[in-house]
Amino acid sequence: MNYELPGAQWFKSSHSGTANECVEVAWLGDTNVGVRDSKHAAGPALVFRRTDWAAFTTWLGKGGATSA
Numbered sequence: 001m002n003y004e005l006p007g008a009q010w011f012k013s014s015h016s017g018t019a020n021e022c023v024e025v026a027w028l029g030d031t032n033v034g035v036r037d038s039k040h041a042a043g044p045a046l047v048f049r050r051t052d053w054a055a056f057t058t059w060l061g062k063g064g065a066t067s068a
Helices: 050-061
Strands: 022-026 034-035 046-048
Touching: 034 050, 046 050
Parallel strands: none
Antiparallel strands: 022 034, 034 046
């Protein structure tokens, strides 16, 4: 799928501080989430369904990245 993202409101975690090496997220309507690299803001973005993004972030919150 091809998504137009020029009007997306991107944000990063408050845990990122002032670093410019972060993942940014944008809510895209009711069903999708955009994810991009803040160092390459004009570059490509990944788009996920909100349900998949929620499952991923829940997994991360439970330590999924360190237990894999």
